[in-house]
Amino acid sequence: MKIFRILISVLLLAAATYVAAQAVAxxxxxxxxxxxxxxxxxxxxxxxxxQPDGTYSYSPCYRHIKEYVSKADVAVANLExxxxxxxxxxxxxxxxxxxxxxxAIDAGFDIMxxxxxxxxxxxxxxxxxxxxxxxxxxxxxxGVYRDSIEREKRYPYxxxxxxxxxxxxxxxxxxxxxxxxxxxVVNLIDKEIIARDIEKARSMRPDAIxxxxxxxxxxxxxxxxxxxxxxxxxxxxxxxxxVGNHPHVLQPMEVRRDSLTPARHAVIYSLSNLVSGMYARxxxxxxxxTLNMQKFCGTTRLLQMKYLLTWVARPGRxxxxxxxxxxxxxxxxKPLPVTKTKLDEFLDDxxxxxxxxxxxxxxxTLHAAK
Numbered sequence: 001m002k003i004f005r006i007l008i009s010v011l012l013l014a015a016a017t018y019v020a021a022q023a024v025a026x027x028x029x030x031x032x033x034x035x036x037x038x039x040x041x042x043x044x045x046x047x048x049x050x051q052p053d054g055t056y057s058y059s060p061c062y063r064h065i066k067e068y069v070s071k072a073d074v075a076v077a078n079l080e081x082x083x084x085x086x087x088x089x090x091x092x093x094x095x096x097x098x099x100x101x102x103x104a105i106d107a108g109f110d111i112m113x114x115x116x117x118x119x120x121x122x123x124x125x126x127x128x129x130x131x132x133x134x135x136x137x138x139x140x141x142x143g144v145y146r147d148s149i150e151r152e153k154r155y156p157y158x159x160x161x162x163x164x165x166x167x168x169x170x171x172x173x174x175x176x177x178x179x180x181x182x183x184x185v186v187n188l189i190d191k192e193i194i195a196r197d198i199e200k201a202r203s204m205r206p207d208a209i210x211x212x213x214x215x216x217x218x219x220x221x222x223x224x225x226x227x228x229x230x231x232x233x234x235x236x237x238x239x240x241x242x243v244g245n246h247p248h249v250l251q252p253m254e255v256r257r258d259s260l261t262p263a264r265h266a267v268i269y270s271l272s273n274l275v276s277g278m279y280a281r282x283x284x285x286x287x288x289x290t291l292n293m294q295k296f297c298g299t300t301r302l303l304q305m306k307y308l309l310t311w312v313a314r315p316g317r318x319x320x321x322x323x324x325x326x327x328x329x330x331x332x333x334k335p336l337p338v339t340k341t342k343l344d345e346f347l348d349d350x351x352x353x354x355x356x357x358x359x360x361x362x363x364x365t366l367h368a369a370k
Contacts, residue, residue, distance in 0.1 A: 031162045037273050038078050082094065082127060083100065115188075163295075172213075268289055279314065
């Protein structure tokens with residue numbers, strides 16, 4: 001009888017422990033969001049991707065960072081080209097083959113940001129075909145809509161992952177002077193509209209709000225006064241984190257401490273290019289940034305922001321036959337001297353720019369992420 005009572009006690013304790021663990025699990029969640037810079041396709045990339053049979057292959061492009069991208073819960077990139085069908089082309093009117101988009105999706109990207117200055121490069125037909133292509137692949141997108149009705153239904157976009165809900169916003173400073181053809185809607189930077197969008201996002205009771213901004217001055221490592229003022233304003237309106245693109249070079253990133261609460265806010269002014277045909281100093285690489293957030297008992301906090309510096313190897317050197325994104329600190333092979341000089345230059349410049357004593361900012365490598 002005594003053994004029976006002990007057994008019952010053990011079972012009851014185990015059941016109570018399980019129930020308690022389940023209760024904690026319901027109130028405790030963590031999510032890792034990854035943000036990439038600009039996915040661009042210049043003519044040199046198009047030429048390198050062309051196969052003898054006339055098709056285009058971009059499969060080698062992401063192979064050295066695919067593991068890093070795919071391990072994130074949600075990966076977001078700025079698609080700075082349309083996939084509008086032939087004729088394809090690079091700057092100044094970008095249009096990539098469908099396989100350009102397919103390769104990025106195969107690498108693990110889940111959401112494409114579309115509000116950028118090249119979204120209307122091929123006009124109404126170009127952006128509508130891009131939207132159709134994304135929808136056919138069941139890939140989420142944000143920032144451009146077929147009409148105001150679609151925008152009302154689908155914006156802000158809510159990321160749902162690991163029992164958390166993140167509201168995603170996306171805006172651009174302009175469309176290179178190309179008028180937006182009605183009824184298409186492109187999210188332009190307008191404080192009055194953004195304020196309403198933030199209020200709508202807050203009414204959806206997300207665990208965090210992230211604003212992705214296409215802004216700033218091209219090829220400038222220092223954020224403009226306008227960028228800084230807009231970042232301050234976005235945080236004051238209730239945005240939790242700000243991620244920027246467009247300058248095509250890296251700009252500083254920081255974690256701001258809230259003056260009234262223990263909250264921390266990530267502000268990333270520019271992630272530069274993830275892939276492009278640009279090769280001038282500073283334009284040949286960028287950063288992948290991950291935001292690790294935790295929710296406990298209804299309160300969400302930023303646990304860590306870390307970045308992986310990436311650099312684009314060009315065909316014709318080091319045995320590379322197509323454009324490849326390399327983890328800059330741990331290249332997949334020993335580069336030739338001329339390549340190493342460019343790579344070291346990018347690493348040194350980037351590390352000086354991004355150096356921070358805040359423990360939330362951490363440089364990572366692909367090797368360390370395994």
